[in-house]
Amino acid sequence: MSVTRNRWRPLVLGLAAAVFTGGPVLGQNPTLAERIAQCAGCHGADGNSPLPKIPSLAGQPAFFILNQLFLMREGVRKVAAMAPFVKDLKDSDLDALATHYAKLPPKASNESIDPALIKRGAEIVAQKKCVSCHKPNFAGDEQVPRIAKQRVDYMIEALQQIRDSKRESADTLMSGAVAGLADADLAALAHYAAAK
């Protein structure tokens, strides 16, 4: 399996961020507050990520967060930067983190949004019926993520990974939906969703 440079860049960034923001070193049985403070190093204190290619968690459906933490803990979804943080999480921790982030209000990042790409994105969204799973307001539902106000750079990378069969845990319907789309199309989708 070949791993492109691009794929690892955010992981390195993520790790660096975790180190340089001086996230607390956690003891044996960290409290939920201690864990959340650790997550804040990369994902933002309010769950809205200030860092390139790091996803925002605020307002994600609780089931989605629980499911993704579970998949990373089990090694189905392989995100090296997350591995040390998820490996000891108990099911009850997954639940608590999911409940916490689901309640936070999502905020758009300060990335610039291109109106031409929004227009193009709307066409693809209609063609692929993205709203059936992500819902008309793109807030997601159950196992399906919120993409409204998500970071553009993160979504572009995620969409590319799913299209190129490089995200092992990807939903099969989603991989079918983005199959054959050009990079420019994926960028248009990301701009459209981020601006929702």
Added chain:
Amino acid sequence: MSSLLAYRRSLATAATIAFLTALTLPGVAQSPPGFSPLDKSNPAASKQDESLKPHPTPPTVTPVEKLPLDKIKLPPGFKAEVWSYGHPGGRTMVLGDKGTMFMGTRLIGRVYAITDKNGKREVKVLLQGLTQPNGLAFKNGSLYVFAINKVFRYDNIEDKLDNPGTPVELTAAYNLPDTIHHNWKYVAFGPDGKMYVQIGSNCNICEVNPGIHGQIRRYNADGTGMEIVARGIRNTVGFDWHPVTKELWFTDNGRDWAGNAGPEDELNRIAKGEEGAFYGFPYCHAQGIPDPDVKRPNPCAGVILPAALLGPHAAALGIKFYTGKMFPASYQNVAFIARHGSWNREKKFGYDVVVARISGGRARIEPFLTGLLDEKTNSFFGRPTYVLPLADGSLLVSDETGGAIYRITYGAKTASN
């Protein structure tokens, strides 16, 4: 009928408009090898509720008291009990020679081993971190595990349940396509000793590469000697061999976003001497319905039509023939079929186990396990996924949503646990 025709015509018109729109969009022609350049899905043309989406599978344990045992309804004389629980996402069931129950999963990425400890089921996570390891088979002490684009063989596995060790990797030998969509596996050894493998169509509806997708293949156990035994299948996730005729019967799931009414899922048979036959995907569905999006002249010419229809969007998955002695004689050689239940349908359908009574090349479908779908509230309590008769004649039914296995018994014989 005329309204149906009008509906089809409007579907077709909308499809044409969407197709022309697609043509004006730059960039859609790029596609990875083996992938059709255009998925012809035209969900925008469908009149269905646009908020339909697949149901999630809980990744964490459902406690035994929350399982929907009291909802299950069976014909008179039959009884259901919880056989095992605490294996989230458990789907396929395969028994080892020494009595270990192996269970495959999809998104959760685990393979479970369930053993009997003093009459109680003990659940172990045997493997984890795999990509949708739904395909399991057992032979000569070895467990074969088919994940998406990975094939492993664990020898003498039942002696190593606590530490399965490094498997023999057969991925290169089987050389399966690495596309993800409809590519989680169902596999089983046939009466000829060959490994039969599902290769789904890599889209909802599209022209597939008939040399790669939409098939059932068979291989020698080591992955050599590949032959295509059936073509034109959208996605079969279950098959079994008739105990008398030894013919292969398989379920096939109908396409989405072409209306609530179907096209219905199919029960198909590969008749003797018809290996390699064509079952219609993507041109011809169910009992001869031409596809509204992918067209060809005489769409159903040369197509083997189904032995029975299994219902609209029912998601008919596991199928096993019954030769046990516990159930009444009228159940000899019937097939039990688990219907996982619909997502792409406004009024939910399925979530049950049906019986297929087979006569010649045809089958009659009747209800068996019901009660998990509440039609009034349009909600479900569990999703029957695979079935497996045990040596004592009882029948196991896996519930992917509850992470449990139910055991169905008949008559005076009571539960073994």
